[in-house]
Amino acid sequence: MSTLIKNAQILQAEQLTEQDILIDDGRIKAIGHDLNQAYGPADHVICAADRFVTPGLVDVHVHLRDPGLTAKETIETGTMAAAHGGFTTIGAMPNVDPVPDTPEKIALMMARNAEKAHVHVEQYASITKNRVGDELVDFDGVKQAGAFAVSNDGSGVQTAGTMYQAMLGVAKAGLTLAAHVEDDSLTYGGVMNAGPVADKLGLPGILGISESAQIARDVMLAEASGVHYHVCHVSTAESVRVIRDAKRAGINVTCEVSPHHLLLTDADITMDNPMLKMNPPLRSPKDRAALIAGLLDGTIDMIATDHAPHTDEQKTGSMQTAAFGITGLETAFATLYTAFVKTRILTLSQLIDLMSTNPAKLFGLKQAGRLAVGMPADLAIIDLKHDYEIKANQMFSKGHNSPFIGWHVSGNVLMTLVDGQVVYGKDQQA
Template identity: 75%
Template sequence: MTTTLIRNAQILQHDQLQPADVLLQDGRIHAIGPQLTASADEVIDAHHHFLSSGLVDVHVHLRDPGLTAKETIETGTLAAAHGGFTTIGAMPNVDPVPDTPARVAAMVARNRARAHVHVAQYASITTGRAGDQLVDFAGVRDAGAFAVSNDGSGVQTAETMYQAMCGAARVGLPLAAHVEDDSLTHHGVMNAGPVADKLGLPGIPNVAESAQLARDLMLAEASGVHYHVCHVSTAQSVRLIRDAKRAGIHVTCEVSPHHLLLTDADITQDDPMLKMNPPLRSPRDRAALLAGLLDGTIDMIATDHAPHTAEQKQGSMATAAFGITGLETAFALLYTQLVQPRILTLGQLVKLMSTRPAQLFGLNAGELKVGAPADLALFDLAHPYTIDAQRMVSKGRNSPFIGWHVVGATCLTVVAGNVVYRKEN
């Protein structure tokens, strides 16, 4: 039995930072209090930094197996630890797709053997994440999947989605949807509107997201599934989800940091680092996302961490890959851009990035209390730094936030009582 004592930390109590020591024993939080006197195998001085429950991200692309030039389980989970995340959800767009119980079981075993943080594994909704052949929902659940998703692709056929929702509901699996009607995207590469027109690039209209979402919400009501909407990006989607919640439909949703912090107005030139799906929307959409975050319509923040090789993010938005990284920058960006200007409180940010995703997906995470798993993150809320690609541990350096000045560096990440990341002085 090993014990670790974290001294001189600041923890949130009633949305106020208070001094505390935290004793970890055998992978769990054993005691919390001022100036604990317990002996320990290791004593860590927190230097009065902010100690939080480890962050939880239900939307991460580890690219492993099959796409390991972009990321691996090892590098992706090290990136998670570097950002203060202790639990992540791994999306199924890998090769082979985890679309059978055997493949899901193999993914779960690989994650357990290679990951530096806890990894919850998605199975796909359909075979190969394409077509209309549904997976064995009971089988993939029993093999270790915590949810199902075809992320990266919208389910195009209403009957397929309805039967998928019914199947997932029967076995108690959340269904996380990438909502995108392919017939409405027009091969776009950024948000449809004046900016796309000025740059001469094809645009993706808001209705490509909101039309499929409206369909899915009715199917979710009919099926009773826990329906989770990935990376909400439009004002219309926020309105639809708000109305659906008022109607009692079991819907939750997430927003990505980049949709909270950037708009298509920030795309002043053809820059592939600003290409993601869904795309950066208008300032009006961003305002609606922030309003949805504040009124509880949007339940959580998830990074949609999508690493690519340097070659895949070069050239024009017309040909470059969709997606940006996010695990290593999310907390600091959101603390700097939302908490410091008092748009959110620190407590609200922790709830959105830790407590709520864990609660809503049934993950044993997101709490800083006696008896909870010793999954913790320590953040420096005092000293500014510059986001530097050379300091990233993800294989992907495809971030539009490189060079931004932020506060909130991760100093220490602890998973199951073990230090998995420690900031070098």
């Protein structure tokens, strides 16, 4: 079946231009004007007048909680949330139960993802058995079974020797190692950023050096091993500095920042509020400024949500007992577009690079991140002009643990197509 998207606003040479997009057999067949004359009438027409059409967003850091933790999220609900947010490709982290730490478990995960997901799901294997400890997984085996990268997300690799041996094996297998960077000996049981705000609230703080010190260790190991070392959810000024210096030295390091660390700081925590508890925690305004500077100078390569749904019960009470993490798939584009593009800190083209083109390119996802003839028709149709309110009852994720509920934003995703098929749409005429 063919589909024609009429009068779409697409980015060409960093400018929005009106074009039609013809989709056939799940791929983009043509981009231009008067496509009906060249190719004949399409089976289905979507009117996208005054709507922005972008290559589907790519998020390399998502928690689907499935299997084992499905009270929080499932493959179906998490990937529907992704589609609602304009994401067409996501990377599923391995902190599920059982942990995908063998080729056989990865194969099962891949089959479940293919059966149940509404968008493309790339699957992480863990770095070590059961995602903790020092016993390494079979990197060649998990790659052959379908893993696109490895990570112990949720836990930092504590031993330098383990990380070095892992990097050697991951490099040999041709995978990416995505590191949750956290030195447990420097966290001191904290629940938010260490500093004046934590002191005022009487809450234990997490030192920023628990993150940056492990990055400093790892970039030297990455240089020695030759691995593609990717730093998850960078949050401190010192981390940005270490990564910037490593890149200048020619080390193969990339990194991501999460929307919440760009939008909020610990100054926004005015009371003991579990909705603002995440790991890494919200840092200081100085750290936020360094993250934005890192985006602008290319030190930070991409934005990834770290979508971390929890049940309502797990995000109530005190920050001292509530779970770490917030959701992000359904709010990321709109909040970032409103805060950074509308204020002209970033261009729309830069935001799409950070949320689609760059993650696809740097993680070797050749079938994602570009709107071009021959590419899969993975697209999002977005209303950039009208404000709307983020509401919990309009979310598809099981988790409503978001500090952005109630925000008024622009950048409403109206429709998402995966392989040319509408997987999310407020109506059939975007």
